[in-house]
Amino acid sequence: MMLTDLSAATAQHLVELKAVMNTSGSQHASDNICADCGAEVAQGKVGCLQIFEEILAREFSDYRYGKIHRLTVDAYSLQHPERYMRSGKSFAAHLTGMCAALEYEDTPALNRAVQKWLSTNPKIDKPARLPDKRGNLAITYIHSAADADEHTQRVREWARDVWSAWSEHHDLARSLVRKATTEIK
Numbered sequence: 001m002m003l004t005d006l007s008a009a010t011a012q013h014l015v016e017l018k019a020v021m022n023t024s025g026s027q028h029a030s031d032n033i034c035a036d037c038g039a040e041v042a043q044g045k046v047g048c049l050q051i052f053e054e055i056l057a058r059e060f061s062d063y064r065y066g067k068i069h070r071l072t073v074d075a076y077s078l079q080h081p082e083r084y085m086r087s088g089k090s091f092a093a094h095l096t097g098m099c100a101a102l103e104y105e106d107t108p109a110l111n112r113a114v115q116k117w118l119s120t121n122p123k124i125d126k127p128a129r130l131p132d133k134r135g136n137l138a139i140t141y142i143h144s145a146a147d148a149d150e151h152t153q154r155v156r157e158w159a160r161d162v163w164s165a166w167s168e169h170h171d172l173a174r175s176l177v178r179k180a181t182t183e184i185k
């Protein structure tokens, strides 16, 4: 085989490898990619969850990190809906939490209204299809923040990225926020 053939073969191999990693079908190629959010992390989903737990621990133990805690949880949930948005209630809570944080001024008041509303067990129709691609940034981006300010800023950046990946459900999110605030006084 000539050298040029070899590099063509390598290039082809890389294309295939990339395809495998994107579909998460094969064993070893997808081992270091989280199939839910696309994070490049050792042990894929398991490693991704470990980083999330580390970040939660940091947010719980240091109020400077904790200020943005709710948004961290909502963004992570929107990237891992099979685990965190299984019920209609959890779906609505995380979707509206993200919407309230990024699109409204009175976020804590809205979150409280939604929480109250959800405790009345309203009927929530979860859409049949959720986005396959859920953003370009992942929890790994938050993990490497140098201090609390950078942490906060990166969580916001990550959340905006995830939120735009969910654009087909923005209207649904707004209508759930509206329902909660009109039904809960």
Ligand SMILES: [Zn+2]
Pocket: 034, 035, 036, 037, 038, 039, 045, 048, 049, 079, 080, 138
């Ligand atoms: Zn993940």
